[in-house]
Amino acid sequence: MSASFRAPVGTHDVLAPQSALWEGLIATFADFAYRYGFTLALTPMFEEIGVFNRGIGEHSDVATKEMYVFQDRGERTYALRPEGTASVVRAFVQHQPTTPYKAWYVTPAFRYERPQAGRYRQHHQLGVEAIGSDDPALDVEVITLAWRFYQALGLTRIRLLLNSMGHVECRARYVAVLRAHLEEHRSQLCDEHATTWSQNPLRVLDCKRDACIGVINDGPLLPDFLCADCAAHFAAVRSALSDLGIDSTLEPRLVRGFDYYTRTTFEFVADALGNAQNAIGGGGRYDGLSEQLGGKPVGGVGFGSGIERLLLAREAEGLTGNLINRTIDIFVVDTTGDDVATVLVDDLRARGYAVERGFDGRSMKSQMKVADRSGAALALLVGPQEVAADEITIRELRSDDFDRAQLRVARDELWTVLRERLNK
RNA sequence: GUGGGCGUAGCUCAGUUGGUUAGAGCGCCAGGUUGUGGUCCUGGAGGCCGCGGGUUCGACCCCCGUCGCUCACCCCA
Structure with a gap:
């Protein structure tokens, strides 16, 4: 019990027999990615800090208080990756592969926060990115891959929440109106957002307290502010998903934690998970990210899924079978x-x-x-x-x-x- | 960062109003006639009772601190 060294807070060793579930999950995903035309991308686990806080937003929670930041001996400032997308886009900008560039990855991700059920300081994500195209068919392909993958894992109680943030101008128009609405009702906001609403009004949409929910419910909705192009793009995504038989719920309040999202955003929630950590995956478009990282102004779309949460969701649905055979002959x-x-x-x-x-x-x-x-x-x-x-x-x-x-x-x-x- | 619960063998846990050698089940190891697992029997190894301080004649038990685990808030995967 009193081993001198332990795995650091919020991290876990994964040993047999549990590790066989990981092997199976990753192998299954690799196979899906292959069949959908994605190639494997391996990128460094740490990057110059700018790669992350430029994309995910310098004022986001992840950037301000959750990143593992350190200096190396050359006094360069690096951060352990808190999510998967930024590194792949940085690699895209650096190497300029032909487009659309479709890559998949599996990687640890690090966030400094208090661990609890389904939330760790080191967790693991697998996901895909399709960079260099605005085609809604790629949004659809990414979402479909995720959906079919979850099905292959045996998960049945999964819901797809869908929204569109529009492009930069749509969002700016919306934020202006939202800000005015929040200002008008600021006395009715929850304690936290009564003081922070103006820094990032979109965060209030995410608030789970009744006070904020009340204010938001009779406030402006994002989809009403889309320009013709963004509206058409969104309609194309929804129509294709419908033709594919993939049910989705329009969730006008869905704004995800990273600033780089534009247009299509989505989240997969596992209803079998009773706690607050029920999001097993999410993603969306990030049409400005390549440019922010010094590349061409091209679009991109991707998703990431948490391996630990996928396994928890399987467990919660009573799925005990292995996805790969690791018994010896x-x-x-x-x-x-x-x-x-x-x-x-x-x-x-x-x-x-x-x-x-x-x-x-x-x-x-x-x-x-x-x-x-x-x-x-x-x-x-x-x-x-x-x-x-x-x-x-x-x-x-x-x-x-x-x-x-x-x-x-x-x-x-x-x-x-x-x-x-x-x-x- | 804030708050709740919990730290006794590898695991799950007992441990009587604080009383001297700290227990069980499972697991592990070795035996149970001549080379044979899954059931059964016997034996064995394995604990500074998380760590540090305090109270006491005496602490696994009471008090303080600390570290860790866990759950929740926040946020996310």
Whole structure:
């Protein structure tokens, strides 16, 4: 209990058997990304601080009080990435790949905040970005990928919330009217926003307190301020989603935490998660971000999803199945201590079987216990008798049928028997 | 950053109004005739009772502090 070192506050070690769920989740996502035409992008886990606070907004909570900022020995100021998008867009600007550039990623993300259920200082996100295009079909593709991925995970109680923030001018017009509305009703706002409403009026839309909700409910709504182009873009996204059979809820109050969002914004919430941390993914367009990071003024759209929350949502929906098989096929029990078993194990693995073996010269009984615990379907016994006769004893570990439970085969017949028994 | 709950073996937890060698179940290890797991039996290892201070003849138990875990607020994935 009193280990001298522990994982830092808000971080977690993920070990077996839990880690198999992670493997399966990531492998499933990688496969989806591949089938949707996204290629893997690996970017540094830390960046010059400007990469993040320029995009997500210098006054956002994440930038002001949640970033892990540090100086290296060259006194450059860096930050551990708090989210996935900014780095990929920075890489896009730096390398200028052909457009649309479609990339997927899986990465840790760091935010300095008090941990609680579904919220950590280091969490993990997987997501995609499609940069260099304004085509609403890309918005749709990103949302569809997320939706189908959630379905593949077995999640059923997921809702898609959708909104459009418009482009810069639409938003400016809206914010002006919203600001006036808030000023008029400022005495009715909650304690916090009664003093902070003017710094970032959009934040008030997110407030969950009744006071603010009341003020917002009879205030102006974002979608009413869209210009013709933005309205058409949004309509195109909604119409395609509808044709795809993906249900969405228009949520005019949905504004996400980062300033870079424009036009389409969306969030996926898992209703099975009872707590406040029920957002399992979100994203949207960020048409100004490339330019803010020094690149061309091209559009982009993406989404990110929290791995921990996806797994919590699965658990909350009672989904216990693994997404990938990580049980081993064969356990080799060796009581000779010479190289016969070692060579056999190597041979088995070369043929594609997942193989574990006994170590430390333990007794056969002891190794059989380990074999059973390993989950292997078969144990192969290598003892003096087998070696002398050039045979292998095969023992079924998952069968109660004693006739089938054990047999000895010649070493060169082993492969045939294994193919039958293991079906692979 | 603010507030609540909780820190006793690897895990889940007991521990009598503070009384001397701190317990259970599970797990782990080793045995239970001659090479065999899943059931059963026996034995064993493993705890500065989170850490520091205080009160007391005496503290796992009471008080203070501290660290950690956890939940909630805020915000987000």
